[in-house]
Amino acid sequence: MTRTPETPxxxxxxRGRLREAQSLSQADVAAAVGVTRATVRSWENGRTTPRGTTRDAYARLLTGTEGVTPRQETPAPALVGAATGPVQTSSDRVEPTPEPPSETPPASELAPQPHPDLGPDPAVGPKPEPGPDAELEPLSPSLTPDQAxxxxxxxxxxxxxxxxxxLTGRRELARESVERAFQLAWHRWPEVAMDRDPAGWVRATAYEFALSPWHRLRPRHRNPEPPPAAPADRALLDVLLQLPPVYRRTLLLYDGVGLNLPETAAxxxxxxxAAANRLLHAREAVATRLPELAEPKELHRRLAEVASAERLHAAKPTTVxxxxxxxxxxxTRAAIAFTVVLIGATTLTLxxxxxxxxxxxxxxxxVHGVPPRVAPGPLSAEELALRAKLKGEMVSGPERLVPEAG
Incomplete structure (x- = not known):
């Protein structure tokens, strides 16, 4: 059986440069190919790759062989309008209606249930439904970087x-992960500020740091932290921590945070x-251990209760x-010191x-012909008697000759 080569x-x-060269938005490409705008964004980020007929249509569109008329885009409000005002974020919940794969569950079965106790987050709580052509603006330029x-x-x-x-079941690790994510965001602030979803960027970074397998090598992470006080909360957290990390993350993003399925997959x-199957398996594992949480709404409510019961507090932004x-x-100083040591060692070697x-x-x-060196041997009996006699006599005796000054 031969396999048809995929379209290059x-x-x-x-991909993004070719799309912009044709004055097309991601929404235009999504409508022409028949996918969501989040899917097009993941293609341009390199996270996923189109396949089959979708790949052929996407390749023709990028090369210009399939014409698409750009639509008039309506910009959405800025992500951050003021330092104390609410932050509005992007939402791609408008999904097309192509025939889903057989392994993908219906949307009614996987309906996300946002909850304010796990927010405010860009994907938590009811999100505004923008039009299919809506584009978000970057952070408001009226704010200074510190204020934004x-x-x-x-x-x-x-x-x-x-x-x-x-996600982790550890309070200190949760705070540290969030601080590290925001510190990295501040270090790359020009890039993060111009991102379409800065909060999603920080959330993904915090999750990656929290799920790093290297934490198990740290001394303070070898022993588990005290579990929640309530037995029901402790049981739910135990079930979550027994799930594989990727299943746990998918369940949290969909049923806890409230992202839709394409956003969770991206x-x-x-x-x-794959994300839908992970979600179904995670829900099944939770329902097997805790039958009362088989309903997604009840599972979401319990996740929010467990998260809010710990009363975790984040550090101040200035501290971060x-x-x-x-x-x-x-x-930077460590790198400079290492460079100086390396230069010094190289100079010393030269x-x-x-x-x-x-x-x-x-x-x-x-060398031949040299007589061997002979060491003195042991004294005979006569020599030993003479030595004892000489030691026992006076120096000035008549038997001894003592030199006198002339």
Whole structure:
């Protein structure tokens, strides 16, 4: 059986450039190919790759062989309007209606249930339904970088700490993961500020750090932390921690945070059918241990209760920014010190290394004709008697000759 070769596609960065060269938005491409805008965004980010007839149509559109008329785009409100105002985020919940794969469950079975106790987060709570052509603007230019960062932190950090706690079951690790994610965001603030979903960028970074397998090597993470006080909360958290990390993350994003299925698949770097199967298996595992949570709405409500019962608090944004700057300054100094040591060691080697050829010494040769060195042997009986006699006599006695001064 022969396999038809797939249509070649340009690199992910080239896909976005070709789309912009034709004055097309991601929504235009999504409508022409028959997918969601989140799927097109994941194609251009390199997270997923189209297949089959969708791949052929996408390749023809990028090469210009299939014409698409750009539509008039209506910009949505800015992500951050003021330092103390609410933050509005992107939402791609408008999904097409192509025939889903057989393994993908129906949308009614996987309806996400957002809840404010796991928010405010860009995907928590009811989100506005923008038009299919709506495009988000970057962070408001009227804010300084410090104000924009503080507004994003105040909006996302409290909910993100609770979400990360459900993901890891560790309070300190949850706070540390969120702080590290925001410190990295502050270090790359120009990139994050221009991102279409800054809160999603920070959330993905915090989840990646929290689920890192290297934490098990740290001494303070070898022993488990005290579980929740309520038996029901402790049982639910135990079930979550027994799930594979990718299943746990999919369940939290969909049933806890409230992302839709394409967004969950894009953030977990999986296809939509794979994300749906992971979600169903995770729900089945939870329902097997806790039958009262078989209903998705009840599961979401319990997730929100467990997250809010711990009353986890995030650090202040100024502390996070200062910590990020201190960390960057520390690593910069360490890199400079290492470079100086390396340069010094190289210079010392160049100065002390020989600059000309020195022939090796010839091996030693045996010298013949030299009598062997003889050591004095033991004294005889007569010699021993004479030595004792000389030691026992006076120095000035008549038997001894003592030199006198002339």
């Amino acid at each position: 596609l340009p690199s992910p960065k080239e 960062f503080d507004a994003l932190y105040a909006f996302c950090a409290p909910a993100l700490v609770r979400q990360t706690y459900l 953030e977990t770097e999986a296809s939509t059918p 920014r200062w910590g990020g700057e201190q960390r960057a300054r520390h690593w 100065r002390t290394a020989p600059d000309h050829y020195e022939p090796p010494l010839a091996p030693g040769a045996t």
